[in-house]
Amino acid sequence: MAVRNFRHSLTLLAAVVGLWSATASAQEPALPGGATSLREVHGDWVVNCAVTGQGEAARKICTLSQEQHDGKSGQRIIAMELHPAAPASTATLFLPFGLDLAAGATMQVDEIAQKQQMPFRTCLPAGCVITTNIDAKMLASMRSGTALKIQAKADGGKETIFSISLKGFGGAFDRTASLAK
Numbered sequence: 614m615a616v617r618n619f620r621h622s623l624t625l626l627a628a629v630v631g632l633w634s635a636t637a638s639a640q641e642p643a644l645p646g647g648a649t650s651l652r653e654v655h656g657d658w659v660v661n662c663a664v665t666g667q668g669e670a671a672r673k674i675c676t677l678s679q680e681q682h683d684g685k686s687g688q689r690i691i692a693m694e695l696h697p698a699a700p701a702s703t704a705t706l707f708l709p710f711g712l713d714l715a716a717g718a719t720m721q722v723d724e725i726a727q728k729q730q731m732p733f734r735t736c737l738p739a740g741c742v743i744t745t746n747i748d749a750k751m752l753a754s755m756r757s758g759t760a761l762k763i764q765a766k767a768d769g770g771k772e773t774i775f776s777i778s779l780k781g782f783g784g785a786f787d788r789t790a791s792l793a794k
Contacts, residue, residue, distance in 0.1 A: 642673030644792065655788060656781015662792045675793040677785040679777055689740070691763065691775045697790040701746040706731075708741050708775065711768055718743060718765040722751070722758035722779070756783040 642664050644651050650663040655677075662675040678694040692707040708718065714736070719728040731745045747755070755761060761777040 642671050644673070651792065653788065655785035657778040658781045658785035660785050660789050660792070662789075673793065675789045677789045681777070691777065693761075693777055695747065695786070695789075697786055697793060701748045702752065704745050704747050706743040706745075706763065707739055708743065708763065708765060710736065710741060712741060712773070713766040713768055713770070714741065716766045718763055720745070721762050721764075722754040723760055723762075725754060725758075752786070755779055756786070
């Protein structure tokens with residue numbers, strides 16, 4: 614009888630430990646294969662995920678981004694980083710110096726008349742920063758479009774257009790959103 618109770622206690626203990634382990638691992642952020650970071654290329658977009666911190670402070674941060682550089686100097690011209698979320702995703706754009714900051718910038722997909730006005734937030738050594746929300750309608754346009762156009766005025770008043778390729782955007786967005794869960 615004592616052996617049977619002992620086995621029953623071991624079985625119960627194993628079940629409790631298994632449940633605790635499953636609950637603990639479900640709460641900790643994880644990437645495929647137990648990796649702490651991940652980088653994938655989808656067309657012209659890059660998906661980056663990283664697990665930072667440990668234990669209860671652990672967080673998983675996933676973004677998709679694209680950078681364009683000058684062919685001669687290698688200097689970055691424009692960069693965009695997107696954090697997928699519902700109902701609106703957050704985008705951060707880095708544009709070069711020499712733009713009319715008071716005029717802000719606009720964003721549109723291809724030649725579609727819909728434009729989203731965006732104010733500059735600040736300028737850093739890496740460039741001038743715009744942070745904006747991308748709603749579901751704009752995301753749908755980006756998925757089906759070929760180029761995201763950012764229009765800004767140079768200090769002299771000349772209209773400047775930066776074009777960001779949308780090749781691979783839909784797949785990169787979906788993968789980033791999936792990994793961020």
